[in-house]
Amino acid sequence: MAEKTRILVLGDGSWGTALARLLVQNGADVVLWSAFPERLREMSERRANEAYLPGISLPQALRFEADPFAAARGVDLCLSVVPTQHLRKVVTRFEDALGGNVPIVSATKGLEIETFQRPTEIIASELGDRPLCVLAGPSHAEEVARGLPASLVAACDDTAVAEQVQAAFNSETFRVYRSTDPIGVELAGALKNVIAIAAGISDGLGLGDNAKAALLTRGLVEMARFGVSRGARLETFFGLAGMGDLITTCTSRHSRNRAVGEHIGRGKTLQDVLAEMSMVAEGVWTTQALFGPEAEGVAVSMPIAEQVHAVLFEGVDPEEAVRTLMQRSPTAEMEGLLPGSSGA
Ligand SMILES: NC(=O)C1=CN([C@@H]2O[C@H](COP(=O)(O)OP(=O)(O)OC[C@H]3O[C@@H](n4cnc5c(N)ncnc54)[C@H](O)[C@@H]3O)[C@@H](O)[C@H]2O)C=CC1
Ligand SMILES: O=C(CO)COP(=O)(O)O
Numbered sequence: 001m002a003e004k005t006r007i008l009v010l011g012d013g014s015w016g017t018a019l020a021r022l023l024v025q026n027g028a029d030v031v032l033w034s035a036f037p038e039r040l041r042e043m044s045e046r047r048a049n050e051a052y053l054p055g056i057s058l059p060q061a062l063r064f065e066a067d068p069f070a071a072a073r074g075v076d077l078c079l080s081v082v083p084t085q086h087l088r089k090v091v092t093r094f095e096d097a098l099g100g101n102v103p104i105v106s107a108t109k110g111l112e113i114e115t116f117q118r119p120t121e122i123i124a125s126e127l128g129d130r131p132l133c134v135l136a137g138p139s140h141a142e143e144v145a146r147g148l149p150a151s152l153v154a155a156c157d158d159t160a161v162a163e164q165v166q167a168a169f170n171s172e173t174f175r176v177y178r179s180t181d182p183i184g185v186e187l188a189g190a191l192k193n194v195i196a197i198a199a200g201i202s203d204g205l206g207l208g209d210n211a212k213a214a215l216l217t218r219g220l221v222e223m224a225r226f227g228v229s230r231g232a233r234l235e236t237f238f239g240l241a242g243m244g245d246l247i248t249t250c251t252s253r254h255s256r257n258r259a260v261g262e263h264i265g266r267g268k269t270l271q272d273v274l275a276e277m278s279m280v281a282e283g284v285w286t287t288q289a290l291f292g293p294e295a296e297g298v299a300v301s302m303p304i305a306e307q308v309h310a311v312l313f314e315g316v317d318p319e320e321a322v323r324t325l326m327q328r329s330p331t332a333e334m335e336g337l338l339p340g341s342s343g344a
């Protein structure tokens with residue numbers, strides 16, 4: 001009988017748990033690691049993750065391990081699903097534990113505020129040169145855990161690694177496509193959260209369907225403009241990691257980022273919204289990263305992201321932000337989408 005693929009999952013949040021469950025169902029030998037050993041004990045005893053993925057049972061075969069060396073022993077593949085601002089601290093704990101050639105699949109969607117690095121850049125800077133693959137696309141954990149159909153994209157410079165990821169994750173209800181644009185897929189996954197906050201604000205203000213459609217469409221243009229300026233391929237933004245995830249996140253009742261925006265549109269402060277949330281809304285951090293000192297100024301026009309930053313961090317009233325967006329000087333629809341293009 002063929003040996004089972006051994007997979008280490010870093011992260012006990014809703015997405016790490018849903019993917020660990022899927023991988024066990026696909027026949028892998030999966031061990032889940034968390035920065036919080038008491039949470040592992042609870043998950044192991046209850047066979048459930050009540051904190052982050054309530055109402056979903058976890059298979060008996062899923063193993064839990066708090067010690068990095070025990071967790072990483074003999075693994076063929078590692079899946080990293082740690083929120084961006086905690087990622088560096090977590091991966092340094094695996095510096096000696098995880099074999100140098102074990103591929104890492106990153107399912108984290110964000111940018112590090114202090115360094116402006118993408119998750120795979122953080123992993124590479126702490127764990128050195130090794131195969132790295134980005135997994136992104138429209139995929140709320142709550143739906144994947146219920147076995148509802150979802151399609152994602154696995155992006156890696158090395159197609160053989162992307163194929164390994166497809167083989168591990170593909171199931172009757174989970175379909176993974178390949179891409180050779182990890183920068184584009186990773187940036188799309190991070191940036192759509194910022195636009196989702198804007199979409200939530202629009203919902204909270206009751207601006208209607210036309211405004212929401214405009215936000216998604218113009219949001220996609222600015223995501224692509226930023227991505228292309230950072231070495232991503234334009235077409236990636238029209239795929240699952242770009243348009244696909246933008247639609248899901250901006251319209252779903254499951255989206256934390258959209259919910260943050262909606263509460264703010266209804267008049268709550270960011271501090272109050274975050275204080276009431278146990279889960280992460282990466283878009284808040286990504287907005288901070290985009291306009292932080294390490295970003296060295298966003299080189300392309302990102303008016304929606306600018307207004308999200310103004311509302312979240314500069315005390316600008318959401319209605320004022322909408323007025324600012326609507327009253328910008330007239331421009332061509334695809335202005336600056338490709339380097340040097342006027343878009344006219
Ligand atoms: N939830 C979802 O449906 C999806 C989430 N993602 C991405 O997956 C990543 C993880 O998010 P979720 O699983 O949703 O998290 P979550 O919001 O469900 O849970 C929070 C996570 O943060 C961890 N955490 C909190 N403080 C920490 C610390 N000091 N050190 C280390 N870890 C700490 C917790 O252990 C837990 O794993 C994010 O980048 C998110 O954007 C991507 C696709 C779908
Ligand atoms: O990335 C996601 C769905 O693909 C999750 O979005 P939220 O973090 O907004 O819930």
